[in-house]
Amino acid sequence: MFDAATLDALRITLEVALGATILVALPAIGTGFALARAQFFGKSVVETIVALPLVLPPTAIGYLLLALFARDGWLGPRAIGFDPGVLFTLRGAIIASAVVSFPLVARSARTAFELVDPRLEKMSQSLGASPWRTFLQVSLPLARRGLIGALALGFGRAIGEFGATVIVAGNIPGRTQTLALAIFNDIQVGDHDHALMLVGLTTVLAFVLLWSIERWLEPRPQKGIAKP
């Protein structure tokens, strides 16, 4: 039904989105929890920095990552002693998508934790559970639904990522070319039929994903969630 190049692009798209989601999960959930619960000096600055990738053009983010991982960059081969294999690789595409997805996941995770009654966390601690244990056995399970929604949003954002990915990972068919990059490529070379087919495929993928998220996040009575 699809040609090999299209299947490659689809596979790479899913690999990048999944890899970015896995990469972003722990730091974004941790950041979301800290923003929801902790009071610390400079919190508003951290909030702004976390939101920054939402507003910055993805190409700007891509360029910063390129500079970071370049030979003389802070995380480049010369600084860390070996080649991290980021530039123009699948790994690079994953990292670029992760950075762009991070604010979306962290902000949604924050909302998910803010909906958990903090008194339940206090009760857990009063019963002897450490703060870390309380996070694992009370906060996390009670925020579960919102957190899965947050990760799905991050996954969706990574599927559509273009600007940062093209700069960090290039547009190499079979290696780093995702559906978004393949559509751009087809338009550049004037293959409008193929571009349209890819747009259709991407639309179906996005539709299924969004429909699943909406279904998942649909309001339904849930335990332990504070009433607004």
Added chain:
Amino acid sequence: MSATISIAVRLEQSAFTLDVALESSSRCVGIFGPSGSGKTSLLEAIAGWRKGARGRIEIGGRTLLDDAKKTNLPLHQRNIGYVPQDALLFPHWNVERNLRAHESSKQASQQEFDRAVETLGIAQLLARDTTTLSGGERQRVALARALISRPALFLLDEPLGGVDLGLRRRILPWLVRLKAASEAPILFVSHDPTEVQVLCDEVIALDRGAVRARGPAIATLRALLSREDRFENVLEGSVVHLGAGTARIDVGGAEIHVARDSLELGSRVAFSLGSDDVLLALSPPQGLSARNALAATVESVEAGAAGTRVDLLLAARTRVLLSATVSAEAVAQLGIAPGRGMFAVFKSSSCTVLSPQPRD
């Protein structure tokens, strides 16, 4: 003698500053006061739930908070059995998992677990989802959860803030059982004088964050509530006789008939009697259906807004007091004055047994 509680806490709040000092070795201290007087804030400050709490808190010689020594134990090291008004059961766990919530930090023996489940009568609830429990059941599960965690101090907030008096009266016997099942001292918040009289040895009365009165439970409440229309007498004694429809209870020299209910001979029982259910007579009444006509001596007479409260000494040796509320006209006409011998008359059915048989 119970572990000593030594507290001196200050907590700035928007409406007033909570400032409470309390030293006590009582088994159960009632914290009594109107809504918004700082009762719950005091409990939360002791539990460590309020960040701004300052001062010193010592339970049984262990320091939880001390500004001078820069000690401020985190919540999970305070070893407090807090049962808030809304019980705060973990909604994602069933009842049994809730009861085992403390097990990350310390292991209770199966024996202790079983004993707490039996004490609070929740064996049939263990597999239930907590969201399907009734208010009273939730409260009992929360009490059992606190009991199993073997706290150094219980903090019990009044269940459901007096929404449903029937429900509260059903919880009360379980609280009595909790008190009997543990040696840890209890701070019990309530604005129901009857509950406080049944459960507590000592009372502090809070008003706008400050201690307004303190002393033995019954005497303190009697003094605090002197201007209220109705005072709920709480008397305690042992069942000495079971008749056809009534039981006789010896409350320390005086015998009182109460509705028989499900009482057992020889058992200890507490019951309440509203002061406005008590009639006063100058001579022993004849041909009266009321089962109780007790000789008593007037101890004090105090006029309030709606009626006059007369405190009567039922048995001089044990100083059992009973309050009656009568009209000012009656006081004048009968010449009711301190020292006067009278008869307190009331029906056995006016006495409401408060313990000992808890029911679901």
